[in-house]
Amino acid sequence: MKRIVILADGTYPSSERTLKILRNADLLICCDGAAEKAISRGVIPDFIAGDMDSMPIELQREYSDIIRKSDNQDTNDLTKAVDLATSFNPAQVTILGATGRREDHTLGNISLLAEYAQECPFPVDMVTDHGRFFTINDSTSFDAVPGTAISFFTFDQSLKITSKGLEYPLDEVIFDSLWKASLNIVSESTVSLEFSHPAIVLIFEAE
Template sequence: MEKSEFSRNVILCNGQFPSHHIPLSILLAAHTRICCDGAANVLYKKKLQPRVVIGDLDSIEPEIKDAFADILVHNSDENTNDQTKAIQWAVSQGIKDVVILGATGKREDHTLGNISLLVAYAKMLSVCMVTDYGIFTPISSTTVFQSFVGQQVSIFSLSQNKEISSEQLKYPLSHKTLQSWWEGTLNESLAQSFRIVCNNAEVLVFQKFT
């Protein structure tokens, strides 16, 4: 079997359904599709079989709810969103790595919430989020990223007081704290890889596809 760059465990959220070929190919190639509530409607119409459908299940069309009756996991906890319920289920099943798809592109408050939760999930399993534009990876310590010359890169710190440095980025960070979300945006890779240096921090790295 050809080794995939991405995990084959996928969580499909109920944001905008992927249209870019990279998230679409990840979704198609997945062997475990964990589906958040209303996203089941699209998955069903695409004839893609989820392993499980999780949420308060009030967004699924009745016919599709019937078709997926055996794999529904009802969870109406108001303190967590559906994406988090899906992560919790993955962890409960012993899943060690997962790619999140369809988590952005509709309501911006959901987009912000979903993206920021990556740093919490990273404490439980290996996780990234693939959108129609690029990849978000949460890190907490120094990490090397595979890249290409000219790749657009943005760095978001969720730990306002932690210092971040970089190597092989056009606009280098040197022991810098990022107070605002925009401060680490619009950087660019200078090589086949770049390095983000941090320690015990909560940092999100976005890499644009092309």
């Protein structure tokens, strides 16, 4: 199993990049609210995960063989889909459709990505029509395209980051609010970050 794609119930993917990821999935898991939208576009998931609250009963009957229903009220449908993906031992999981409708879902899903990064033994990223969220958990370097808008988010207020390759260095940033390290610009082809201690940082690269 190489790349599992999870389709969540936010805005349906519409950019060239997101539609390509959807098409090229080795295995596609739809959250129940997203399954109807996918099927109506001719995109048939391999599995449908969730509590099935958001799926019409006729569709549930028609697709009963690929439905993996879970009534656990402590996890949302996205986490149910990630748990199912984990059982297939994937090389990578990419989440689509996790943003763009109700803003509390958007905030929740993005912050869950930080949690998946800690819990999953494979990389998990989230691609939207506007860019890509991925996570790092310690000092690292990564390739980037100069001129790209880039933002950094963390919930660790004690973290200090020394950066290279950014128009506005992160050296003075205290992460006590989500906007503090947002809307930066990549200035070199490699971005290097040196952390004061390990911590989950979400990175958003605009498309």
